[in-house]
Each structure stands twice: as C-alpha cells, then as structure tokens.
Amino acid sequence: MTTEKERSIIQTKFRERMDEDELMNCMRCGFCLPTCPTYIESGFQESHSPRGRIALMKAVVDGLIEPDEDVERSLNMCLGCRACEPVCPSGVRYGHLLEEARDIIQQNKKHSFPIRVVRKLVFDELFPYPKRMRIATALLGFYQRSGLRSFARKTGLLKVLPPSLRDMEKILPDVPALKEMKERPRHLESEGAPKRRVAFFSGCLMDTMFMPTNDATMRLLQLAGCEIVIPESQTCCGALHGHGGEKQKAKELAKQNIRAFEELDVDYIVTNAGGCGAFLMEYDHLLKDEEEWRERAKAFVAKIKDISEVLVELDFHKKRLKVEPQVVTYQDSCHLRNVMKTSASPRKLLRAIQGVEFREMKDADRCCGSAGIYNIVEPEMSMQILDYKMEMAKQTKATTIVTANPGCLLQMKLGIEREGLSDRVRAVHIVDFLLEAAEGVQASEHEERIRKTS
C-alpha cells in the first residue's frame, strides 16, 4: 500500500527516470502475449501481460493514471522471465523497464517495519558478504545434521511456516560443512595442455548451498582443457538486488566484481547459473550513466559465457560421455535462454551422452515459476505455473529433469515432491549430470582395464 504522497512522488520519478524511447518503442502488436506465463495463467488478463505492463508504465509517465495498488500488483506479478524479449519484433528491452519501475516504487514507498528489516538483512547484510553467506549456510547445515530437522519435521513444528516455505524446507540440498566452504580453490590447472585460460564466477549461493555443483563446474572446465582462476574478491552478482528494486546496491556489487575480474587476462568469465550470468551480462546497462565505469563494464560483459557454451566450444560433447540408460528432459533457465541466448548448447551436450534418450518437453522455454524469490512472494501464481510445467515434464516420461540455474533446480525438485514422484524422478543441474557422464566413462573404462588385466 502506498499513501497519496508516495504515489505522487513515484509518479514524478516515473516521469524523470523511465526511458521514454523504450516505452514508445512498444507498438502494442501483442506478439509478446502468447509467451507470457502470467498472461496465460491469469486467464488472459491484459494487465498481467508485457504489453499491458508497458501500457501501465507509460500511462503513469503520461499522467493518465496514478501508480496505484493495481499498477504495483501488475508489476509484482511479473516473473521477470523476459520471454517477451526474444519475440518482440521491435526489440523492446522490457526487463530494463521493469527493473527501473520496480526500483522507483521500492525506493519511494515506506514498507512495514518487519519487511524493512528483512529487506535490509537480506539485501545489505547477507548476500554481499561471502563470509556471512557461509555462516548462514552452515547454520542450515547444523539444522539439517544435528537432528533438529527430523525433530522439526516429526513434531509438526514446521506447520508454523506458510505452506510455500514449508515445501521449500524439504527440497533444500544437504549443505556442506563450514570448513569445506572456507577452503575454496583459487587457481586450478587444466587437465592436459591448456586450451583456454578462464575465470570462474563462483557466485554467493552457488559457492555455499550448491558448492558441489561449483566443484563439478570447475572439474568439467579442467577436463575440457581450461586453466581456471577464481578471484577471491568477487561477490554476489547483484541480480536479487537489481530485480528486487535495490538498484544502488546492485551497482556497488557490479563495481566490486568488475574490479575483481578486469586485471585477470582471461579468455572468458565462466558462469554456471543463468540468473547470475544474465545479470553480469547487463552490467554495461546497469552502469550506463557512470562515465568511468561504462567502458570497464563493457569489457567485463564481453567475457561472460555460460559453462555449456564454453564446453561446446571446446568440443566437450565429442568426448566419451556415458550414463545408465534413462530418459532426460531439459528445462530452460529463462535468463540463460532469453538474455544470454544460450539454449542450443545445453541440449547439444545432453544429446551427446551415451545412454541419454533426450525428449524435449512442450514449452520447455516457459518459466517454471521459480524466478528468484517469486515462488516465495507469489506462491499462488508460482505453483500454478509449476503445476503446468510438471504436467509437461510428466508427458515426456523423463526420469531426469536437467536445469541450468539453482532457482530452477529447486523449483523442479519442489515440483517432483508435489507430484509425489521423488522415488522415480530426479532434478539435476546440467554440470552435475555432465560430470556424472564423464566420470561414468572413467569408471567403466577403469573396470574394463581391471577385467582385461585379471
């Protein structure tokens, strides 16, 4: 809720800050409508479509309407999946408009006290600090290992949580111990002759809660012939901040990351999370108004590449890769596909694995409803989108659902749990699956050697 005074300030800021050319660029052709998950799931409500949201933003700028609750509701309901961008013939950068609008609203309205505290804790005090991320994750580890978890589950203590969070608790991965999270590699040699020198963007959540996936990523890079540097001074990419209306903080994080990577003399900066990669890739836009950062951001952006693109470039798919026979499907990470334009390489890698019967699921490019923290703040719509997704996944009869982003991975796990399929279907990050395939070959080759010698 906003007061009248807040609305008037927001309106003025819209006029000052929203990119009028970009708003004008939308010709309202409606080609974005069929790709928008919230438009479809809301039963074709124009106010929950990209065209509708742009019209609302423009109407606020033009003074036709006030930025009232409904306008805010429409903007909040957006997943930010950006599926509307690749299909937009006139090339409207909708994601940028959305981010700016959300930032204006968040920065100019007064949240209730508890929300203020949570926002400050999460955005300012937790994610920017790797050390605090490790401690927070370690606390989760303590909860999982100490018996507290089984106590909480048995006693029904978890019922105090809203259902969306209760489900979340179930699907969180078993996290590593604090000691392991502290001792991270900073430099790794390639396996065999080095073909590329790359830097690895390890991320905040990825290097704590999903640490094994980061290890697998680095291992794959080594196997593909990469020398890897992992600068210690890097930090959270700032995507959560940027999408959540905390642009200023996102800028600070961006600068810290640019500083951490720009002197490294590497071919690429490799990412393994679509959400992070896409945000890193738009640092140039984020810092476009800052003279001394513009060029530095551009140089940084030019080097960002998703792990699957790097692997395909280095012919990793031509190596022998093998898993037990299984049906596999792939759920696109929206930001990996729509912003980083990476959709063919992950599929190419998966199809190259012996034992994989790859089946494309219908609407694999449609958002799964995870969308950062969307599944927590908009659980109803998120679950509706997830249910559709699981229906499509089930139709493929896949036993392995592969994704390329931690948020999507958790959401897929949640979907599997909700459908009661956890004994038959698993969700896995593509790098973990690829490593399994590469090691599967190594293991079977090893067995073969033993058989031959004995």
Place this chain on the structure above:
Amino acid sequence: MISNDIKQQFIRIVGAENYDDSQAGRLVYSYDATPQFQSLPDAVIAPRNTQEVAEIVKICNEHRIPIVPRGSGTNLCAGTCPIEGGIVLVFKHMNKILEIDEENLTVTVQPGVITLDLIKAVEEKGLFYPPDPSSMKISTIGGNINENSGGLRGLKYGVTRDYVMALEVVLPNGEIIRTGGKLAKDVAGYDLTRLFVGSEGTLGVITEATLKLIPMPETKKTMLALYQDLEAAARSVSKIIANKIIPATLEFLDQPTLEVVEAYAQIGLPTDVKAVLLIEQDGPQEIVERDIKKMAEICKSEQAVSVQLARSEEEAEALRTARRTALSALARLKPTTILEDATVPRSEIAKMVKAINEIAEKYNVKICTFGHAGDGNLHPTCPTDARDRDEMERVEKAFAEIFAKAIELGGTITGEHGVGAMKAPYLEWKLGEAGIAAMKAIKQALDPNNIMNPGKVFAKSTRKRVVVTR
C-alpha cells in the same frame, strides 16, 4: 458513465470477478495495435456464455452504453479502441473449440479461441484452415471474423470470409440469432453470415462460429526470387498469374523491409537486392513441382538475379516467419510505425509500387513496402515518430495520396485491416455517398441506438479527396 445501479446489474450477470472498472483494468483495454489511438472504457466485462452476452447487451441498449467486443487487440484500424467509452467485452471464458466435424468438414468454435490453436487442432486431424493473419499466434477467431482477416495464403485460399459458414450473433436488442449452417448450398433469405463477417463489431456480438475446413495439401515447396529492379519483381507477379498459376503464397518485400527483417530474424535473407518475392505452392507433388519450375522460369525471364528453393521445411518456415514479422521489425527503425494496406487489382501492382515510391519522395518520408503481392494487397509502411508533428503531417498527406492512387487504379483503401476509426474518414472515397448511405441504413436498422462499437466505420466527416498529381 455507468451508474452504480447498472454496475450492480452487470455484476449480477457475470459475477464480480468478471467485471472490472479499476483504473489499471480499464487502462489496459484502452488500446489495440493501432498507433495514436487510446481511450479508456468505463468497464471491462468478461461474459461466460451467450446468454450472459445477451443480458449485457440488453442493459446497454436500454441505457445507451457503447459496447466494444474485443479479441486480443491486435487489429490495425483502431477497431477495438473504445473511443466513445462504454464497456469492452472480452472473451477469455468463451474460448472453447466446440466441435470438429470430420464428416461435414467444419469446426465450431467460441469467439475467444486463438487462431493458431484452431489451426493446430484441425491439422491434427489432417484438416486445413487456411486464413493465417500475421498475428495468428495470439489473434482470436472472433477478432478475425469481425475484421475479416486475410493473411499470406489469401491469394489461393481466400480470406476469413470464405470460411465462415454459420454464426451465432447477439443483436443490439439482445435477441440471439443463428445464421447459415453446415451447408454448401443455402439460399434461404439474405446472407446475413457474410454481412456480419467484417462488420467490425458494429452490428452485433458474435458468440459462436462454424468454419469451413478443407483437406490438408499433400506437399508444399517454398522459393525465394531476388531482384535488382523493383518493377521487375512486380511484373513477375502479374506474369505468374497471367500464366494461370495460382501460388499458395506470393509475397513481396522491398529492400528497406529486407534489411530490418534480416536484422531481426537473422536467417540469411539477402539485403543487397532491391526486392524479393517469397513464393509457395502446395498441393499434389507433381503439380507443386511443375508450378514451382514454371514460376522459377518466369522469375528468371523477368530478370530475377537469383531463384532459390528452400532446402528444408525449417528453412521454409524461417522464410515465412521472417515475412510475418516484417511489420513489427520495421518498428525497430523509429518509435512510431504506420502500416497501411492499400490494395489494387494484381495487374496493377507494378504501377502501385512505383507510385508509392514517388509519393514517399514527394513528401520526403520513408516508406517501406511489403505485402501480399499475389492478391494486390500491399503494406506500405512508414517508420516515423508521433512526437514529430511536422513529419506526421507529411505522412498523413502521403498516405491520403496513396489511398487516392489505389482507388484510381481500381483498388481499395483497405484490403484486410478494416476501416475502424482509423480509415473511417476515407471510406466515402471508396464507396461514394450512396454507398455510405446504404451501409448506414443497415446499421440504423439493426442498431438504432448506435451502441455497437460506435465511432467505427462511419466518420463524422469525410476527408477532402486528394487530387493525384502526375
């Protein structure tokens, strides 16, 4: 304005969740895909069935509340912009395919069905619904019928009108009528089905339609012919038809259009030629091959610099998609894009293309031309900026002259987009005073209170006819 009492009546009919008069809710139904038109409705109502539509219409008729039936709002004539307020009717609940009749080759649908969903559903049964407007991924059948939409396949297969066999319509007085039937022959009375097709929501609300289907063509081939001379391309079009070949698609794109489409679609379209023809033929394999060969010869004899056959279905689909996105790709050039659809008999294509270029030069505006050359339906398109008043004035003059030229060549001011609010001031040029009077008489008879989509088709005043200077 809708009084609280009337609002409560509406809510009693459709339920509170299907009545929206919030500021944001009205704003997002204040426009369609037509530039420079925006006007707020008083409320947006989503009826769930024909009966509810009839009850709503009765109330509106009693209280003189304008009704604008709306599909997905992709039309280009401001046909669904509620310029006189009132209520916008949306058909999100009435979106079912009711029946696919494989014995009579028909499909019966509610108005909110998405065109492409219908096409896919009937194709699964080996049947074919040809009308394919560029917006078919999101346009609705109700919208297509009201605008009599065309598409790329119009030359050989006709337009929406040629496929509508029967309609259920709620008349402005709230009566429900059924026109036509699953009949190839039916001469019982006036052909009201045809009257309602293309009536732009000005005569009633279409609540159900039965559409004709045809068997799927067995094969299809796609070909691209490149030209260094624009008129040579236009001559090829006339010559193909004169040689008694009716291709399934015969689309034309000029160089400025090619450049922007390629920048967007990146499928390897040539951008160093002056014009391109996208040609398709479908049907039995021998005939397709014979026609394609013949057409390739004709194109070459008319100085096509190269003629290429699509090697795979993916390549062919990429070419068709590229053509479909032409309009919107042009939007990348400038913030505002004005798209027209002046249409001439196909024998006059070369003259029309030449005239468009001269007119653009005369008024110093950029006009890119593409379109369904095979049926004479061109899309001269002007990328401009609504904020530049001086240029907008020149654009308007240029288009007025283009319309005048089209009529002079025996053509029309609009081939497939409709009149709506946008072309209303020019309609008399095409119909003459008596023609307008006849149409107004029909409107008056069916909708005496002028509640159905007021302000469309008929203008308050006609624009002064431009005299074409040669």
